[in-house]
Amino acid sequence: MSLRQEVLHLYRCLMRLSYRWESALGNPGATEEERKYIREESRRLFKKNKSITDEKEVQDHLKEGVTRLDLAIHYRNPYPRPVHLPQHVLHSKTGKRLKGQQRKLEQSKPIYVKSYDDES
Template sequence: MSAATRQKVLSLYRKIFRIANKWQSLSGQREEALKEKQYIINEARMLFQKNKNLTDSELIKQCMEECEARIDIALHYGIPYPRPIHLPPMGLSLQRHRALQNQAKLRKHSKPIYLKSYDEIS
């Protein structure tokens, strides 16, 4: 990892913790805000720890894009949790002999960037 990329990653990590420190719950309840703050911190630590040994620059770039997307969504909607996508069970592929394989492939490609790592950790 280059020095510039390392600085960007560390900057994102610090940004997440600054957001967590200032986080206010939409409900206005202190207990809810504390739960959401703890979720933000735990999620960041877990994902950064999981990806700390990445060396492929393309994968690192994808992880940084996912991080930025999740930050933007959390700040915009006021909800730190990833927003799930809703697709009908067989809504993406045609009914053919390989429909289930195609369905899984299309679901994987249709997943938004902010949910790429979510299925791996849940």
């Protein structure tokens, strides 16, 4: 399967999920809000990344999308899960250790929140 087909398949899966999603709370208002979040978040991220041509980068984004999809289905929660970073990397971000701390932060970040780098 080509990368383009994989991307389109993931997008279709996300859109189908957004129309059949049922909230774990059982509240119709929460269900509609979560459905809307899935649709808007999917569209936003796919539009943001549509100009990426590097095969490795596309595969990384695909892996992130599939992981987020699997987590949403498994935990019945479409929102990103909290990230718990090791405490030793959360010290002051000034001085000599800045590059090492940034590298440790990047390495410890789970795949399913990589797309939030630009927004934080």
